[in-house]
Amino acid sequence: EAQVTQNPRYLITVTGKKLTVTCSQNMNHEYMSWYRQDPGLGLRQIYYSMNVEVTDKGDVPEGYKVSRKEKRNFPLILESPSPNQTSLYFCASSRVGGRPDNEQFFGPGTRLTVL
Amino acid sequence: QQQVKQSPQSLIVQKGGISIINCAYENTAFDYFPWYQQFPGKGPALLIAIRPDVSEKKEGRFTISFNKSAKQFSLHIMDSQPGDSATYFCAANPSGAGSYQLTFGKGTKLSVIP
Numbered sequence: 001e002a003q004v005t006q007n008p009r010y011l012i013t014v015t016g017k018k019l020t021v022t023c024s025q026n027m028n029h030e031y032m033s034w035y036r037q038d039p040g041l042g043l044r045q046i047y048y049s050m051n052v053e054v055t056d057k058g059d060v061p062e063g064y065k066v067s068r069k070e071k072r073n074f075p076l077i078l079e080s081p082s083p084n085q086t087s088l089y090f091c092a093s094s095r096v097g098g099r100p101d102n103e104q105f106f107g108p109g110t111r112l113t114v115l
Numbered sequence: 116q117q118q119v120k121q122s123p124q125s126l127i128v129q130k131g132g133i134s135i136i137n138c139a140y141e142n143t144a145f146d147y148f149p150w151y152q153q154f155p156g157k158g159p160a161l162l163i164a165i166r167p168d169v170s171e172k173k174e175g176r177f178t179i180s181f182n183k184s185a186k187q188f189s190l191h192i193m194d195s196q197p198g199d200s201a202t203y204f205c206a207a208n209p210s211g212a213g214s215y216q217l218t219f220g221k222g223t224k225l226s227v228i229p
Contacts, residue, residue, distance in 0.1 A: 004158070031215045040124065042221035043159070043204065050215070090158050096215045103149070104217055106158030 002027045004107035006091050012113045013081055021076045021110050023091030030096040032074040033058070033104070034066065036087040043090070049074055050096060081114040088112075118142055121205050121220025128227050134192040136223045138205035141186065145207035148181065148188050149217070153202045162203070163190070195227045 004025045013019055025032065033048040035058075045058030049068040063085055065077040074093075078085060091107040121138045128134045138148075149164035165172045165179040165188065172179045178191040192199055205220040 040221065042121075043219045048216070092158075094215055102215055103161045104151075104159075106151075106160065108158050109156075 002105070004091055004093055004105050006089075006107040006110050008110060009108065010111050012115065014115050015082055016080050019078050019081060019112075021078075021089060021091075021112070023074045023076065023107060024072050025074075025091075025093040025105070026072065027093060027105065028071065029093035029105075030071070031102070032068065032091065032093045034064070034074070034076050035090045035092065036060065037090060037109075038087050046076070046089075078112075081112075083114045086112060086114050118218045119205060119207050119220040121223060123223060124221065125224045126226070128192075128195045128225065130195065130197060130227055130229050132195050132227075134190075134195045134199065134225055134227070136190045136203055136205070136225070137187065138189065138220050139185075139187045140207050140218075142207070142209070142218075143186070144209040145218075146210040147208050148179070149206050150177075150179065150190050151204040151206060151219075153204065153222075155201075159202075159204055192225075195225075197227045197229055200225055200227050 007022045030051045034046040035043040044060045046064050047066040049055045089110045092104045094102040094104045119140050150162045151159035152162040153159040163174050163177050165181050167183050176193045181188045202222045202224045204222045206217045208217045
């Protein structure tokens with residue numbers, strides 16, 4: 001089954017304790033992206049990656065890091081989480097290639113609470 | 116700068132009614148306009164999409180209307196059902212370079228009441 005998986009689905013942590021949210025896709029997609037979803041603010045892009053070893057900032061990258069060492073994986077790293085990073089996080093992937101109708105496939109989400 | 120403006124933020128419709136969600140954009144390079152549907156506890160999923168060379172696209176009870184000159188597009192849900200209760204995001208992206216980058220509206224939470 002074609003899918004994007006994220007782990008963990010739920011996480012409660014404390015300020016300053018480093019954490020990683022994993023994302024994996026099995027569709028051989030070049031493009032992967034991380035979003036955060038907050039009430040009234042919609043989906044805001046954190047980072048994205050066009051391919052292995054190619055990453056770029058989205059609209060709200062502060063406080064986050066990413067890496068793309070393998071095509072299928074795109075982990076999101078919070079080195080020193082703060083309460084304002086409490087949010088619902090989504091990973092997404094799609095093909096790349098000129099045509100605009102590249103559907104983005106989203107993971108099930110990770111709800112993060114930073115105390 | 117919000118490039119895709121979506122309204123309303125929330126919408127309550129009675130079962131059997133028509134739900135209408137509107138979006139407007141400024142960037143004339145946008146060439147594809149998808150709508151994503153998100154159920155509680157799930158990630159968004161593509162619902163329906165339109166290219167600007169047509170003014171309307173219909174899939175079952177869901178219709179996109181597109182007005183290129185006004186740079187506006189809307190989602191109509193006919194005969195709305197409680198199972199349609201979800202958050203809907205309009206989006207846009209360009210052709211060519213950057214076609215993979217979706218710009219999302221802020222979302223509309225639709226509640227269909229029996």
